[in-house]
Amino acid sequence: MLKLENVHAAYGPVEVLKGINLEINPGEIVALLGANGAGKSTTLLTSAGVVATTGGQIWWEGKPLLRPSPDVVLRQGICLCPEGRHIFPRLTVKENLLSGSYLLPKSRDAAKLDRIFDFFPVLKERLQQLGGTLSGGEQQMLAIGRSLMSEPRLLMLDEPSLGLAPQIVQRIFSIIQTINKEGTPILLVEQNAREALRIAHRGYVIVTGEIVLTDTASSLLNSDEVRRAYLGEDE
Amino acid sequence: MLESFIKSLAGVPWLELLITGTVKGSMYALIALGYTMVYGILQMINFANGEIFMIGMFATVFGIALLSSLWGSFAAINLILGVVFAVILASAYGYGSERIAYRRLRNAHILAPLTSAIGLSIVLQQFISNVVGNQPFTFPNYYSDPFAWRVVTLVQGNPATGAGDVGISMLQVCILTTACLLMTALFYMIHCTRVGIAMRAVSQDRLMASLVGIPVNHVIAFTFIVGSSLAAVAGTLFSMYTTTLTWSAGTASGLKAFTAAIIGGIGNIPGAVLGGLLIGIIEDFTIAILGAQWRNVILFAILMLTLILRPRGLLGERVADKV
Numbered sequence: 107m108l109k110l111e112n113v114h115a116a117y118g119p120v121e122v123l124k125g126i127n128l129e130i131n132p133g134e135i136v137a138l139l140g141a142n143g144a145g146k147s148t149t150l151l152t153s154a155g156v157v158a159t160t161g162g163q164i165w166w167e168g169k170p171l172l173r174p175s176p177d178v179v180l181r182q183g184i185c186l187c188p189e190g191r192h193i194f195p196r197l198t199v200k201e202n203l204l205s206g207s208y209l210l211p212k213s214r215d216a217a218k219l220d221r222i223f224d225f226f227p228v229l230k231e232r233l234q235q236l237g238g239t240l241s242g243g244e245q246q247m248l249a250i251g252r253s254l255m256s257e258p259r260l261l262m263l264d265e266p267s268l269g270l271a272p273q274i275v276q277r278i279f280s281i282i283q284t285i286n287k288e289g290t291p292i293l294l295v296e297q298n299a300r301e302a303l304r305i306a307h308r309g310y311v312i313v314t315g316e317i318v319l320t321d322t323a324s325s326l327l328n329s330d331e332v333r334r335a336y337l338g339e340d341e
Numbered sequence: 342m343l344e345s346f347i348k349s350l351a352g353v354p355w356l357e358l359l360i361t362g363t364v365k366g367s368m369y370a371l372i373a374l375g376y377t378m379v380y381g382i383l384q385m386i387n388f389a390n391g392e393i394f395m396i397g398m399f400a401t402v403f404g405i406a407l408l409s410s411l412w413g414s415f416a417a418i419n420l421i422l423g424v425v426f427a428v429i430l431a432s433a434y435g436y437g438s439e440r441i442a443y444r445r446l447r448n449a450h451i452l453a454p455l456t457s458a459i460g461l462s463i464v465l466q467q468f469i470s471n472v473v474g475n476q477p478f479t480f481p482n483y484y485s486d487p488f489a490w491r492v493v494t495l496v497q498g499n500p501a502t503g504a505g506d507v508g509i510s511m512l513q514v515c516i517l518t519t520a521c522l523l524m525t526a527l528f529y530m531i532h533c534t535r536v537g538i539a540m541r542a543v544s545q546d547r548l549m550a551s552l553v554g555i556p557v558n559h560v561i562a563f564t565f566i567v568g569s570s571l572a573a574v575a576g577t578l579f580s581m582y583t584t585t586l587t588w589s590a591g592t593a594s595g596l597k598a599f600t601a602a603i604i605g606g607i608g609n610i611p612g613a614v615l616g617g618l619l620i621g622i623i624e625d626f627t628i629a630i631l632g633a634q635w636r637n638v639i640l641f642a643i644l645m646l647t648l649i650l651r652p653r654g655l656l657g658e659r660v661a662d663k664v
Contacts (some may be wrong), residue, residue, distance in 0.1 A: 154552065180554040192549035194542050205542045206553045208535060256554050 107132055107167055107291060108153065108184065108260055114161035115152045122148045124315040125162065130260065135282070135292045137306035137323065139299045139336055145315040146295040147189055150262045153293075154186035155179035181209065183259035189268065189295075191249040195238025199229055202237045202248055206255030215255075222251040225281050243274035250278070254285070261285065262293045267301060279305050299336035303327045311336070350630065356495060357507045358625045364513045364582070366621020367520035371575035372598030373605070373613035374527065375568030381608040382544045382564045383447070388458040389438055391595015392465035393431050393569045397576025398586045399469060400427035405481055416483055427573040434465070435569025439562050462592075470588040478586040488512035488581065516578045523571060524614060530567075531610065540564060544608075597624070600644045606654025615655060 108130045115123040122145045130136045140146045151157040153164060155173035164171040166182060173179055176186070194202050203222065207215055223230040226247040232240060240248060246266055253261060263282065267275040275298065283305045286292050296302035303309055303323045311319040311332065319331065326332045372394050379387040404423035408415075442461045446454040491508040498505025531537040542550040543560045551557045579594065580586045601620040605612025620640060627639045647654060 156548065156552070175557070176548075176551040177554045177556050180552070185554075186552055188549070188552060192546055192552075194545045194549065196545055197538065197541055201538045201541070204535065205538050205550070205555065208539055208553065208555045212535075252553060 108171075108293070109165040110149070110153065110162070111165065112162035113149075113152060113159055113164060115148055115157050116160050117148075117157075121160070122315055123152065123159075126312070126315070127317055128310055128320075130291055130293055132291055133286070133289070134308060135286050135294060135306045137299070137302040137309040137326075138293065138295045138312060139302065139309055139326075139332070140312035141335075142297075143314075144312045146312055147264055148315075149312070150186055150188075150264050150293065150295055153179075153184065153262065156186075177209075180256055180258075183257075184262065185253045185256050185258035185260070186262045187249050187253040187264065187266070189264040191242075191245045193237035193240065193245045193248055193252075195236065197237055198234050199237060199240070199248060200233045203229070203252055203255050206252040207257075210255075210257060214257075218255055218257070222254055225254075225284065226251055243270050243278075246270060246274075246278060247281075250281070250285075258290060260291050260293065262295075264295045265297060266294075267296060267298045275301060299332070300327070303332075346630075353626070353629055354507065355626075358629055359622060360507070360509060360513065362622030362625035363618060364516050364621070365625060366601075366618035367517055368575045368579050368582070368617075369594065369598045369601050369620050370614045370617025371520055371523060371571045371578075372594060373601040373617045374524070374610065375572045376599050376602040377605070377607055377610060377613040378540075378564050378568045380602070381610075382540060382561055383443070383454075384451075384608075385443065385454045386458060386599070386607075387438070387443075387565070387568070388455070388595070388599075389442075389462040389465060390568060390572055391591040391598065392462050392469075393434055393591070394572040394576045394579070394594060394598075395469060395588060395591030396434055396465065397427040397431045397573030398580040398590060399473060399478070399576075399588075400430045400573065401577040401580065402478055402480060402586060409481075414481075414483060416487075420484065424574060424577050427577055428570045431569040431573030431576075432566040435565040436562050439565040444558070444561075462595075466588060466591060473588060475588075480580050480584045480586065482584075484581060485584065488515065512581060516582060519574065519578060523574060527567070527571070528610065536560070536563065597640060600640060603644060604647045604654055606657030609654065609656045612654055612656035 110126050110128040113123055113126040114121065126149055128149070138146050138149060148157055152159055155176045155178060164173065166184065171179065172182065194205065197205065203219060204215065207218065228244055229248060229251055232244065237245065237248060250266065266278055266282065270278070279301050282292060282294070294302050294306060303326055306323040309321065309323050309326045310317050321329065372390065375390040375393070376387060379385060379390070401423040404426035405419045408419040408422055438461055442457045443454050446457055488511045490511045492511055492514050494506055494508040496507035531540060539550065539555045539560045542555055543557050547557055597620050598617065601616035602613045603616070604619060605614070605616030623643065624636050624640060627636045631639070651657065
């Protein structure tokens with residue numbers, strides 16, 4: 107579906123992506139792992155049309171992905187749920203959700219909202235509350251819900267577990283898994299490598315802007331290199 | 342001097358001033374909404390908004406003149422079409438100014454779009470000045486009689502001469518009704534429609550708005566169009582009310598409306614309305630008590646005082662309503 111081919115990107119003179127090759131197939135959860143500053147988020151931001159490429163090509167369903175601005179990328183079916191949630195603080199929960207379906211027919215809103223409330227019942231109780239007053243976990247649920255409102259054909263999640271209590275992390279990951287089982291492929295960037303690999307089908311390891319390792323999730327979980335570097339285990 | 346001042350206070354027709362001030366203030370409020378909406382969404386002062394108001398004035402009068410020469414003076418129809426023409430022209434100016442003068446400067450230093458706005462304002466003003474000349478225009482006088490008709494008499498003065506009567510004229514009713522309708526429509530649009538949600542989303546987090554699929558550039562352009570349309574209608578109403586049109590009217594009223602937006606809390610929609618009404622009322626009371634030459638002294642002193650005592654304006658804290 108999505109294929110990054112030798113993608114380069116830079117912030118000013120600093121090259122952050124040095125030829126990323128990465129592919130996501132229908133039905134998959136793909137984890138992108140790496141240390142802080144390795145280029146994980148930049149990979150997502152580049153695919154979402156926020157950061158420009160300085161080289162290489164991004165393919166989407168066999169054609170070059172058009173990336174003049176993020177809303178154009180979204181219209182082609184790729185949705186990025188960015189790190190830090192970015193809830194609209196002074197919109198209500200309901201308005202935050204509806205903002206996600208701006209260009210889609212209103213008639214489908216109700217069904218989509220019901221599906222999101224099935225995933226996150228707490229959002230239904232908070233509908234008229236301002237987004238900024240929610241807890242961190244609720245904001246993450248709202249952010250994922252808002253992304254789903256845009257009916258993505260590929261969902262890119264950047265650090266959905268960041269700063270959340272372990273229990274909430276478990277819930278969010280199980281819902282990510284459900285969303286995937288219902289048909290949406292997911293590209294998952296996580297610091298929490300163990301949880302990410304537990305639900306992912308495949309994984310990529312990125313080090314200073316280059317993919318250094320790629321394998322099935324279970325192989326990566328058992329790889330000594332990954333265990334040492336990202337799962338915090340001694341030999 | 343103090344004695345004469347107190348004496349002059351006693352004779353102040355406060356009810357009449359309250360009415361005329363509210364009417365004038367409602368027109369300032371319409372212009373102020375344009376400043377505050379653009380600020381809310383871009384954190385930028387669109388100084389050209391006052392000139393859009395002036396363009397609205399002239400467009401209405403030219404529209405009416407053109408239609409009258411085409412098919413005769415069907416006063417009501419020509420007036421309505423004149424307003425429609427003014428709104429379309431002002432929207433085009435608003436859209437064009439965003440596209441040409443501001444969009445490329447969106448990520449530049451804050452002074453760049455501000456300076457560009459001042460430049461655009463001077464360009465528009467001098468352009469109209471060169472086109473229409475320095476002579477003030479008057480609004481077609483066949484509109485004065487039907488609108489001068491008094492709808493209610495609140496205070497009966499001398500029954501023989503009518504001196505001292507206080508009432509509300511048809512024109513005042515029309516201005517207040519139009520302003521109320523437009524403001525209600527604006528509140529509804531901002532709070533209850535998709536495009537309103539999109540406008541508020543863009544004002545709160547532009548990148549995220551784009552990531553959820555909101556076409557940010559279109560929403561910003563739409564904000565300019567709405568603000569310009571409100572200014573154009575205010576221009577029509579104002580030229581009917583004062584019956585005189587000058588190319589410099591945009592600067593005078595624009596600055597007052599800008600002051601209104603600041604006093605109410607820039608970026609805040611109800612604040613712009615409150616500020617506009619306050620400015621209108623204070624202006625008329627100042628003219629009656631101290632004389633017209635004092636009005637700008639008082640208005641802008643109040644602006645400074647507000648900024649010192651409440652830097653975010655009267656309703657500035659209620660950021661929830663920011664567009």
